[in-house]
Amino acid sequence: MNNLIFEQSEKFASELYKLINLPLYDSSDRIITSDIACSMALEHWDATLRTLSIGLLPSGVVVHRSQFEALVRSVWLLYVATENNIAKLSKDLTIETEQSAKNMPSVVQMMAEIEKKAPPQAFDALNRFKENSWKALNSYVHAGIHPIRRHAEGYPVKLIENVTRNANGLAIVSAMQAVVLCGIQPKQKEILNLAALYPNCMPPPL
Numbered sequence: 001m002n003n004l005i006f007e008q009s010e011k012f013a014s015e016l017y018k019l020i021n022l023p024l025y026d027s028s029d030r031i032i033t034s035d036i037a038c039s040m041a042l043e044h045w046d047a048t049l050r051t052l053s054i055g056l057l058p059s060g061v062v063v064h065r066s067q068f069e070a071l072v073r074s075v076w077l078l079y080v081a082t083e084n085n086i087a088k089l090s091k092d093l094t095i096e097t098e099q100s101a102k103n104m105p106s107v108v109q110m111m112a113e114i115e116k117k118a119p120p121q122a123f124d125a126l127n128r129f130k131e132n133s134w135k136a137l138n139s140y141v142h143a144g145i146h147p148i149r150r151h152a153e154g155y156p157v158k159l160i161e162n163v164t165r166n167a168n169g170l171a172i173v174s175a176m177q178a179v180v181l182c183g184i185q186p187k188q189k190e191i192l193n194l195a196a197l198y199p200n201c202m203p204p205p206l
Contacts, residue, residue: 005161006053008201009168013046015194020175025183029090030077035181037074041067041174048167057155057163058140058147064167065137069107071174072126076110078181079118125173133166162203168195169203 024031044067051060077086088101105113111130115123139146150159172195179187195202 003053005164005201006049008198009049009164012168012194012198012201013049013171016171016175016191019187019190019194020178020182022179022182022184022187024181029086030081031181033086033089034074034077035178037070037077038174038177038181041070041074042171042178044070045167045171045174049164052160052164052167055155055160057150057160060160061137061140061147061163064163064170065141067167067170067174068126068129068133068137071170071177072107072110072114074174074177075114075118075122075126076105078177079122080110080113122177125176129166129170129173165201165203168198168201172202 024035044063048060048064048067051063077089085104088097088104091097107130111123111126114126136146138144172191175191176188179185179191
């Protein structure tokens with residue numbers, strides 16, 4: 001497999017992290033908790049790329065789904081979550097707090113709420129990914145037909161590259177969320193300009 005897409009992704013990641021290495025807008029539990037989820041999404045991005053780069057497609061796709069879910073959670077926490085929701089996720093982890101946080105909404109529920117309450121552009125970016133990828137991602141998580149057949153027949157290089165591009169696309173959305181959490185929304189344009197310098201490792205334009 002040609003490693004160029006992973007080399008370019010690594011360079012892009014290095015530059016992207018420099019752009020978003022900023023202090024948070026404030027120290028509220030909402031901002032901090034949303035930022036933690038956003039940071040998790042970026043960590044899952046890194047893990048997805050590393051796993052795909054050694055040819056472990058099913059494992060990479062499973063982490064890729066977690067990348068999406070963490071990003072959805074971050075957006076939901078910022079724009080939708082109640083103060084009670086925030087409090088449940090802000091407390092130290094104990095058996096009691098684990099139990100109290102069990103009833104957090106699913107991705108489908110969060111997306112429905114994000115559509116109603118978050119900025120349209122935030123919902124649109126997440127929804128485009130969900131509409132195009134969600135069923136296949138679920139299949140990989142639950143050992144459905146996608147991973148069974150791919151594992152039996154081999155993994156096409158093009159598929160690995162496409163998942164890599166999608167992971168990078170989600171990273172762009174995560175970075176844009178990160179600068180919102182820092183209160184510097186105009187920096188989103190710099191993120192898009194950076195992504196434009198790496199077209200070969202990005203998803204196709206809409």
